[in-house]
Amino acid sequence: MVDSPVRWGILGTGGIAAVFTEDVLRLPDHEVAAVGSRSAGTAEDFAARYGIGRAHGSYGDLAADEGVDVVYVATPHPMHYEPARLCLEAGRAVLVEKPFTTRAADAESLAALARERGVFAMEAMWTRFNPLVRRIRDLVADGAIGDVTAVYADFSIAAEFDEGHRLWSADLGGGALLDLGCYVLSFTWPLLGAPASVQATASPAPTGVDANTGILLGYDSGAVALLHCGLRGDSPHAATVVGTRGRIDVAPPFYRPASMTVVRAGRDPETVTAGVDGHGYTYQAQEVARCLRAGRTESPLMPLDETVEILRTVEEVTGLFRAQSTSTQP
Numbered sequence: 001m002v003d004s005p006v007r008w009g010i011l012g013t014g015g016i017a018a019v020f021t022e023d024v025l026r027l028p029d030h031e032v033a034a035v036g037s038r039s040a041g042t043a044e045d046f047a048a049r050y051g052i053g054r055a056h057g058s059y060g061d062l063a064a065d066e067g068v069d070v071v072y073v074a075t076p077h078p079m080h081y082e083p084a085r086l087c088l089e090a091g092r093a094v095l096v097e098k099p100f101t102t103r104a105a106d107a108e109s110l111a112a113l114a115r116e117r118g119v120f121a122m123e124a125m126w127t128r129f130n131p132l133v134r135r136i137r138d139l140v141a142d143g144a145i146g147d148v149t150a151v152y153a154d155f156s157i158a159a160e161f162d163e164g165h166r167l168w169s170a171d172l173g174g175g176a177l178l179d180l181g182c183y184v185l186s187f188t189w190p191l192l193g194a195p196a197s198v199q200a201t202a203s204p205a206p207t208g209v210d211a212n213t214g215i216l217l218g219y220d221s222g223a224v225a226l227l228h229c230g231l232r233g234d235s236p237h238a239a240t241v242v243g244t245r246g247r248i249d250v251a252p253p254f255y256r257p258a259s260m261t262v263v264r265a266g267r268d269p270e271t272v273t274a275g276v277d278g279h280g281y282t283y284q285a286q287e288v289a290r291c292l293r294a295g296r297t298e299s300p301l302m303p304l305d306e307t308v309e310i311l312r313t314v315e316e317v318t319g320l321f322r323a324q325s326t327s328t329q330p
């Protein structure tokens, strides 16, 4: 497939599936070859909307489609594991929406399967491939701000309560942490790695999922990360990386920034700007293409072991939240 377009299959036909499809259709060396849905009618409607050649009435049929190079899994979080497993079993590469799975053990099992089959797999943590977010990694790795001492990042939205919506429903993997906390954690990881200590406090929604969550991570280097995710109010969606010789202020939203200011000790602050292509998802599609063409089974920018590590921290935070919820019950 070195010179031929990457042929995508879209699995699930909800909100983000549509947005990602629109972005893939912008790319000249990619095509959306097929879509799969739980129902044939929904698949056909989606295919008609985007001019997609094949519509499958089951996820299994999409996984078995030999005319697809990589399947984008865009179902609610607890429904990522099974379709991703089906695709990998069929030898199909996968780009799986965030969070990759709801349990670290499931992520480990998918990673093992992908490695055993020699098939590409990656979490769709799309923000990592944004040019400015990549630049932050590079600046920090090059020592532009010295040693990192703190990361602050927040991602809270004012979401209307609806017990049946995937954001609030426990059965659909609801809660701030799984939906938005994975962004602030994933932003922090390339800068500080895995934490030595995890503290958190969270308040529950009426459905029992976490609605407003603060996380404090500690590192062996002495660095800290202060992270917030929530469903009960719009926060700035800002991020700052503090170092011993400077600071990077990322303009909101930090997951799709158009600018950032690099403050280096003894120098004038430098503001770096960059446009955002489409809805911001073309970069991850291009990363998948780069990896597939190079015969890679993982992306160096979003390795599977990091996905698993982050989910372990998600589980630790969830454990702390559950313990608090239990101890505050009458």
Ligand SMILES: NC(=O)c1ccc[n+]([C@@H]2O[C@H](COP(=O)([O-])OP(=O)(O)OC[C@H]3O[C@@H](n4cnc5c(N)ncnc54)[C@H](OP(=O)(O)O)[C@@H]3O)[C@@H](O)[C@H]2O)c1
Residues within 6 Å of the ligand: 011, 012, 013, 014, 015, 016, 017, 036, 037, 038, 039, 042, 043, 074, 075, 076, 077, 079, 097, 098, 099, 124, 126, 166, 179
């Ligand atoms: N990267 C981003 O910026 C971003 C943004 C939003 C969401 N996401 C992620 O993408 C995933 C999907 O989110 P979304 O907002 O697109 O969800 P959504 O609009 O509810 O769509 C989810 C789709 O999954 C399929 N599905 C399979 N089992 C389902 C079930 N039991 N209940 C409901 N739908 C089911 C349905 O497609 P069929 O009926 O066709 O099978 C449905 O249309 C989530 O994991 C979320 O974290 C990422």
